[in-house]
Amino acid sequence: MRVELRRDAMFSDGSPVRAEDVVRCLAGHGVRVTSNGEDLTITSAEGSAPLDVILPRMVIYREVDGAFLGSGPFVVHREGEDELRFLRRQPNPNRINDVRLVAYRTPREAFTHTLKGDANLIFDLDPRAVEFFNGVKSLQVIRGGGRSTEAILFNLDLPRDERVQLAGYLASDRVRELAYGEGDCAESGQTQTSAGDVPSGREKLDVLAWGPFERLALAVRRTLGERGGEVLTQSIQEVLARIKERRFELVTARPLMWPRNTLTLSWRTGSPENQFGYSNPAVDRALDAGDWDAAEKALRADPPAAFICTRQHIAVVDSRIKNPELGPYDLLQTLPEWEVAQ
Amino acid sequence: MTRRVIALRLAALVAASGVLPLLLLAVFGLQILRSRGERASQEALHAIADQAAARVATYIAQQREMLRAIGMAVGNQPDVERRLADVSLDAPSLGKLRVVSANKPPFGRPLRLNPDQIDAALRGKEVASDTYIAELSPAMDVCVPSGKPGRAICASLDLLELQRQVQRIRVGEQGYALAFDRNGRLLAAGSGAMRAAVLSGEPVAESPLAAALVKGTTAPARLRNGEGQEVLAGWSTLSGLGWSIAVEEPVEEALRGARTALQFLSAGAILALLLSITIGYVSSRRMLATLELEERFRTAGQIASGVTHDLGHRLAILKQIQALAATNDPDYLPRIRDSLDAEVNTMRRFVSDFADLTREAKPQDFLPIELNAFAESIRSNAQGYAKDFNVAVEVQRAPSEIWVKGDRYLLERAALNLTRNAIEASKPGSAVRLRVDRSDSQAVLAVEDKGAGIAPERIATLFESFSSTKRSGVHLGMGLPNVRRIVTAHGGAVSVKSKQGEGTTFRLSLPADGRQSSSPSTPATMP
Numbered sequence: 096m097r098v099e100l101r102r103d104a105m106f107s108d109g110s111p112v113r114a115e116d117v118v119r120c121l122a123g124h125g126v127r128v129t130s131n132g133e134d135l136t137i138t139s140a141e142g143s144a145p146l147d148v149i150l151p152r153m154v155i156y157r158e159v160d161g162a163f164l165g166s167g168p169f170v171v172h173r174e175g176e177d178e179l180r181f182l183r184r185q186p187n188p189n190r191i192n193d194v195r196l197v198a199y200r201t202p203r204e205a206f207t208h209t210l211k212g213d214a215n216l217i218f219d220l221d222p223r224a225v226e227f228f229n230g231v232k233s234l235q236v237i238r239g240g241g242r243s244t245e246a247i248l249f250n251l252d253l254p255r256d257e258r259v260q261l262a263g264y265l266a267s268d269r270v271r272e273l274a275y276g277e278g279d280c281a282e283s284g285q286t287q288t289s290a291g292d293v294p295s296g297r298e299k300l301d302v303l304a305w306g307p308f309e310r311l312a313l314a315v316r317r318t319l320g321e322r323g324g325e326v327l328t329q330s331i332q333e334v335l336a337r338i339k340e341r342r343f344e345l346v347t348a349r350p351l352m353w354p355r356n357t358l359t360l361s362w363r364t365g366s367p368e369n370q371f372g373y374s375n376p377a378v379d380r381a382l383d384a385g386d387w388d389a390a391e392k393a394l395r396a397d398p399p400a401a402f403i404c405t406r407q408h409i410a411v412v413d414s415r416i417k418n419p420e421l422g423p424y425d426l427l428q429t430l431p432e433w434e435v436a437q
Numbered sequence: 438m439t440r441r442v443i444a445l446r447l448a449a450l451v452a453a454s455g456v457l458p459l460l461l462l463a464v465f466g467l468q469i470l471r472s473r474g475e476r477a478s479q480e481a482l483h484a485i486a487d488q489a490a491a492r493v494a495t496y497i498a499q500q501r502e503m504l505r506a507i508g509m510a511v512g513n514q515p516d517v518e519r520r521l522a523d524v525s526l527d528a529p530s531l532g533k534l535r536v537v538s539a540n541k542p543p544f545g546r547p548l549r550l551n552p553d554q555i556d557a558a559l560r561g562k563e564v565a566s567d568t569y570i571a572e573l574s575p576a577m578d579v580c581v582p583s584g585k586p587g588r589a590i591c592a593s594l595d596l597l598e599l600q601r602q603v604q605r606i607r608v609g610e611q612g613y614a615l616a617f618d619r620n621g622r623l624l625a626a627g628s629g630a631m632r633a634a635v636l637s638g639e640p641v642a643e644s645p646l647a648a649a650l651v652k653g654t655t656a657p658a659r660l661r662n663g664e665g666q667e668v669l670a671g672w673s674t675l676s677g678l679g680w681s682i683a684v685e686e687p688v689e690e691a692l693r694g695a696r697t698a699l700q701f702l703s704a705g706a707i708l709a710l711l712l713s714i715t716i717g718y719v720s721s722r723r724m725l726a727t728l729e730l731e732e733r734f735r736t737a738g739q740i741a742s743g744v745t746h747d748l749g750h751r752l753a754i755l756k757q758i759q760a761l762a763a764t765n766d767p768d769y770l771p772r773i774r775d776s777l778d779a780e781v782n783t784m785r786r787f788v789s790d791f792a793d794l795t796r797e798a799k800p801q802d803f804l805p806i807e808l809n810a811f812a813e814s815i816r817s818n819a820q821g822y823a824k825d826f827n828v829a830v831e832v833q834r835a836p837s838e839i840w841v842k843g844d845r846y847l848l849e850r851a852a853l854n855l856t857r858n859a860i861e862a863s864k865p866g867s868a869v870r871l872r873v874d875r876s877d878s879q880a881v882l883a884v885e886d887k888g889a890g891i892a893p894e895r896i897a898t899l900f901e902s903f904s905s906t907k908r909s910g911v912h913l914g915m916g917l918p919n920v921r922r923i924v925t926a927h928g929g930a931v932s933v934k935s936k937q938g939e940g941t942t943f944r945l946s947l948p949a950d951g952r953q954s955s956s957p958s959t960p961a962t963m964p
Contacts, residue, residue, distance in 0.1 A: 203636050210633035231629030313526045
């Protein structure tokens with residue numbers, strides 16, 4: 096990929112972004128970067144993820160006096176144990192110029208301070224919790240697309256045919272109705288609407304669950320009927336250990352699924368985030384070619400999981416913000432453009 | 438006074454007569470509407486609170502009943518844990534279901550039940566904790582018998598649904614409901630501004646009222662809420678749970694209907710008043726025009742009658758004189774001359790009386806007049822006339838000068854009229870007295886005679902036009918009405934006192950000018 100570095104690109108202190116800054120920041124992240132002074136040539140390293148997967152996750156920065164300087168509008172002003180404060184480098188009228196990221200000890204405390212008006216934004220809310228903000232005039236609820244999908248991962252030792260059946264059978268409205276509230280799940284191309292018969296197999300299937308997924312695990316067990324085994328609710332550490340040792344049949348998880356190129360991170364052979372050890376040459380070829388439709392088709396043919404529910408991101412924001420939207424990649428990506436009513 | 442002014446006064450009179458009832462209606466209407474509106478609103482709020490309380494009670498009863506059924510159905514099954522987990526999928530409101538037994542470690546037990554309650558539950562008794570706020574919503578721990586000794590089925594009831602119900606209650610645009618536990622802690626709030634207190638546990642303005650209500654004290658139906666807003670409130674309690682429900686609506690909104698009705702009423706009253714004034718004004722002008730026309734015809738008729746009578750009398754005399762002249766007898770010539778002189782004088786007075794009627798008093802032309810001197814002047818003018826009747830005219834002066842302002846000619850006409858009437862009414866050899874006096878701010882000229890007096894039945898109509906009974910001479914009956922017209926135009930008044938057989942006193946009162954001299958008045962000194 097040949098990249099032209101814009102001449103007006105600059106860090107937030109006004110100094111220009113130079114080719115060497117890009118080279119330095121991208122080095123060691125699975126890409127090779129060469130520069131001829133004006134143009135940059137960026138290529139994906141052998142066995143690494145495609146560039147369009149890697150580049151959106153990269154940050155171009157410079158270290159100045161022991162502090163890191165980026166090209167965004169905000170700079171870290173103060174960093175404490177419970178609070179991070181960012182100030183807009185060049186104050187902009189009617190925009191947010193001062194951001195305090197506060198960590199409260201409990202969700203209840205965070206809710207209380209938001210309701211009192213001490214905090215102007217709270218995000219990553221459970222749909223149940225949103226009801227608490229209904230009718231609060233000083234706040235508004237906003238939603239954005241979810242990036243990850245709640246899923247039941249299969250032990251890859253299960254025969255492929257059985258996994259295909261299970262994927263179709265579990266990614267169904269029946270499971271969703273049992274496990275989630277109405278409207279909790281966004282439409283997803285990964286889900287099936289017809290459950291069919293209970294997949295046949297030689298043994299009962301236990302469901303390993305952790306944290307917030309117990310209800311999903313129970314729903315799956317009931318849907319499996321006679322084949323439903325135990326629901327084993329464990330700590331995340333125990334779950335990860337069992338996954339590593341393949342000591343499970345089914346396990347609840349939340350893999351990244353959007354944007355579609357992130358399929359590479361989750362399912363490409365050798366990807367650091369492919370902790371389940373999934374490997375499918377057809378999927379790899381499609382991902383390398385950037386053919387996401389083909390990759391999804393190949394995944395369905397040899398499924399690592401049943402993709403159940405893509406949940407929306409929900410945030411509650413001060414009503415004085417005119418145009419609050421959650422960013423597609425980063426929840427608060429769009430915050431610098433939020434307009435504040437006077 | 439013009440017809441327009443009279444019409445306006447009449448209209449104002451009609452309007453004023455309507456204002457008082459309207460004001461009374463407005464005041465009482467306001468009170469009635471306010472009290473009735475407020476009472477009706479409070480009753481409505483109370484009814485809503487009762488309904489909400491009933492729903493809460495029913496919901497919790499249903500949850501506990503469901504838990505009891507589950508306990509009896511699966512409590513003694515060998516795979517009870519798995520069955521309970523499965524049940525919780527269908528009944529999320531029961532929260533996490535668990536088996537509690539004597540050998541269960543303490544951390545596996547519901548947190549809000551004390552050891553005595555756990556023991557009671559293990560002995561087969563149903564026990565429940567107070568309501569508390571779990572993560573974000575109210576909860577209650579309940580244990581029910583399992584059907585197996587030493588084992589109970591426990592649940593942490595998730596009362597989110599109750600919170601939803603309370604939050605959904607809306608009264609008007611701004612009314613809301615609040616739910617409190619027995620200590621006055623806010624459990625659910627329809628008011629967004631008060632919802633933080635649900636999580637923080639901070640008391641709100643209603644908290645002490647709610648806590649007292651559960652203990653049997655009456656809660657006020659009108660209060661100032663946590664936001665400092667005056668609200669009407671309806672209260673209800675759930676004795677078993679120790680909850681209280683308050684449904685509140687800002688007074689401003691609750692009484693808006695009554696206020697609107699009152700505004701309509703006021704607007705209607707004002708419109709009615711304006712309408713009545715307009716109609717009264719228009720009708721008064723029409724009626725006055727009609728009355729004036731009738732009055733003119735009547736006056737013309739009365740004048741014509743008087744003139745016909747008097748001129749007829751004069752004509753008869755002139756015919757007699759004509760007959761004497763026709764004899765061509767020189768002996769009659771002196772008599773004819775004297776008679777013609779008398780008739781000319783009579784006709785002159787006749788014309789003067791009419792001339793008096795046409796002269797208007799103009800305050801801007803008034804001049805100062807000293808009343809003692811004025812009385813002397815009247816005596817002097819009436820002297821000749823009195824002599825004909827063998828009557829004396831006397832003046833009784835005031836001890837000091839008394840000044841008035843007026844049209845000297847008109848006042849003289851009025852005083853002379855009264856003096857001549859007094860002379861005519863006096864017995865020969867008697868005297869007419871002109872008495873000058875002062876009473877408070879009024880200057881008084883009284884004309885007294887010792888004549889036969891006036892019959893009482895005539896006194897009432899004495900100053901009305903054409904009411905004279907003297908038809909023997911030039912008496913159109915305009916004299917006394919004219920006197921009253923002149924005196925009234927000077928801001929004064931005329932009155933009469935008479936006693937038959939003793940005499941009559943006419944009293945002219947005029948506003949004193951205020952420059953009363955302390956020096957004795959000088960006889961016959963004219964200003």
